Amino acid sequence: MTVSTVQTQAPVRSTEPLLAVQDLRVTFGRRGEESFHAVDGVSFDVRPGQTVGLVGESGCGKSVTSLAIMGLLPHRGNTVSGSAMFDGEDLLSMSQSQLRNRRGRDIAMIFQDPLSSLNPVVSIGRQVTEVMERHRGLSRKEASPQAAELLERVGIPDATARLANYPHQLSGGMRQRALIAMAIACSPRLLIADEPTTALDVTIQAQILALLKELVVDTGTALVMITHDLGVVAGLCDEVNVLYGGKIVERGTRHGLFGRPRHPYTVGLLNSIPRLDAPRGEKLSPVPGSVADNLPWDAACAFAPRCVNVVEACTTQTPQWDGDHVAGLRCFNPMGVQQ
Secondary structure (H helix, E strand, O other), rough: OOOOOOOOOOOOOOOOOOEEEEEEEEEEOOOOOOOOOEEEEEEEEOOOOOOOEOOOOOOOHHHHHHHHHHOOOOOOOEEEEEEEEOOOOHHOOOOHHHHHEEEEEEEEEEOOHHHHHOOOOOOOHHHHHHHHHHHHOOOOHHHHHHHHHHHHHHOOOOHHHHOOOHHHOOHHHHHHHHHHHHHHOOOEEEEEEEEOOOOOEEEEEEEEHHHHHHHHHHOOOOEEEOOOHHHHHHOOEEEEEEEEOEEEEEEEEEEHHHHHHHHHHHHHHHOOOOOOOOOOOOOOOOOOOOOOOOOOOOOOOOOOOOOOOOHHHHHOOOOOEEOOOOEEEEEOOOOOOOO
């Protein structure tokens, strides 16, 4: 596979972050009700050609983080603060008009739910070509064959005929692949993938992940991978950020995090994965409780009610971040070396 047909210009590789998120906070609330901190001080960098993972259970703030960066949160009922510097400009302070010029061309997102993300009354081909017409200046006639090639590359059979189909005429997996084709149509400099392989079988998952990895390697695209699947993280991400309760609790390189996880939550996520080398009949070891069993971060460690390594300080003090933008930990009683 090649990306030449959708590549407009290979970005210049740099050691400076393409996206620098600093102290991002998202609070939801309505008048007369207590506010809920969905994202609570998240910071991370993404460099050209780098894949950064945001990992955690549902409800940990991963998707809200991406929606805030893209400027796609509802206009009412939430407060967003902090900064998200993209190529020297703060995305959080841009107008909707400025963001529309960025989205699709420089920044693209693969959404988790294709059924609600695709327009049900517009054909798949039109939705893919619209991106290229808007941001690359192509005519519909010029964009149509490239749209068919994009659909073929993401694994949709008989791609030319599928251009005339509507979302309801495609399976869930094919709708997800159409979303991916739309996202990579303009070879964006930053791609945010929110559970991009959720609706796909394992064979197509492997193809899509290989395509995303190729895009990163060949064009220098920066990729933010949002997932709860640590198998995806192990095969794709360079750096991993583990989120819990809206905060990053551990960060490290892929090999460092898998080789020596230190936060009890990270260890719990890894222990809950089925292992091929485990004895037959061995039970999984899930993280106890649920994400609803939290303590407020301003007075304790949110993970304390579920932690197997809890100490007194966990329920009375807030653990501070010990590290930098490369590696770090937020924990009073880290786990030892895991075998």
